[in-house]
Amino acid sequence: MAANEQLAMLVQPDRVHRAVYADPDVFDLEMERIFGRAWLLLGHESQVKKTGDYFTTRMGREPVIVVREKQITVLINRCAHRGAKVCAEGTGNTERFVCPYHGWSYDCGGALKAVPFESGYERKNLSELKLKPVPRVAVYRGFIFASLAAQGESLLDFLGNAKTSFDDFVDRAPGGELEVAGGVFKHVYHGNWKLMLENHLDGAHPAWVHASSVAVARAAPEPGAPGEERYADIAVRQMRQNGAPDSVWEAIGMWTTPRGHGYMGDYHSDDRLVAGMGSPVFGQYRNTLVKEHGEKRADEILRVTLWNTIVYPNCSFMSQFRQLRIIHPLAVDRSVVYTYSFRMPKAPAAMFRDTVAFANVVNGNGSWVLTDDLEVYERLQNGLASGEVDWVYIGRGYGRDVAERGATGTSEIYIRAQMKAWLSYMTRDA
């Protein structure tokens, strides 16, 4: 595979070679050097509340089990005997993972507890066998991360300023309590995994990609007054907001970090999303926060209006409707995205209905917003397969960024930051 010098030629300050998106050899190396090194977001503590609770997921191409023993452990889902996945895909609670092939069983820490026909083995040979634990696991404010690399920076160093987005997510929840709820969307698209991470911070795309849903929403019935909201209102508001004037997109904040994370702000206020402060439910919610923190702090919390945050290389989330997406690369031109919704157990129950309404319209497999994005990812991948033109141009705002912040909200600083991180992971020795 390509030497580091060759890789370095693929990423330049304001352009990227198409091989980064389209070359299967580059993809294989990404799985090893990016998904095999970086902290990856795997889920949330609420998915493994009790001892023995587990869920399966992937770290790049590695099948893993996230399980709560005394603490949260992540195990490679592969029997030490003949290599079968010991745990079927899904969630559950167990004391033992039992391999379906020959019945080797493991406890929730991965230790081998029972082997049929044990007398056929030398005891010392069995003593070293186990479900391999993923070497590093860490939790930030309830969000579970793991890294396949034994050595590396701490989770906090990795997150940098992007941790403030998680703070916003959790601070908005009364009692700081959140739980995954309401089902998981899993959408596949025919495009490289990086295309989604780039798109989620792209303020220049909605007017074009989402032109049809914007146009239709503008002609829709006006959303109901506070207290008289209808189910369709959240969809209509969100789609209309995608058609915000250029000046709004230029004015949103756009921040990045050295590890390729990025987040955008100031695009939405709660007023634009739901009936907002005037809504009785939102008022009740605000009162809960006021009781807990006092007026001043409650307003500080609600005044943070971050929109999407990207945690490179596998996660995108937004706190106002509590949506979190994890991307699993399947091949250089194929990806699957899992979308989770979060409930705030101590907030008015009706707020979760708004979350569900929002999830359906924006992230549902049948959403006319999402499906237009997926169509464009596929068009990108098809175009990038062309060998006649090598470069992808990422120069909007180049040379004008101030430190790690875009000079305008539509600066492509977020792609440049992701590519810088990409190159750093790909060319580092370990």
Next chain:
Amino acid sequence: MTPEQFLYHEAHLLDTQRYEEWLSLFTEDATYWVPLEPGQKDPHETSSLIYDDRTLLELRVKQFRHPRAHARAPLPRTVHQVGNIVVRDLLVTSTLAVVEFRNEKQKLWAGLVEHQLRRNSDSFRIARKRIDLVNSEGEIEGITILL
């Protein structure tokens, strides 16, 4: 018209891209639902692949016709194959298999369907349509057709 004939008529409207006529089959208070989870009870506490009230369903059909509806231009060609129709008064259950073709890609969707009908002179209108796709919880592509 029998409920069976009505379901065939509905499928025919979709397969001949007469989406506005299809929409007019629905009552003003209708819902169109493609649940995420098998046996899903509630469209408000659990997400859905699609959950449209009449307002959103109307917007969905309008969006189909917009020149920049990228995922729907050109419009997909479909065959809706309706089978196993069981009529219990105005509640009709059936199976549905849809072959979709668009942009050199052919897709297959299948599910169990429930129609709650209301009488409308010698025909019917749809008060509730629910489609439980066999792969609703799977890793699936975007749904850009009307089921």
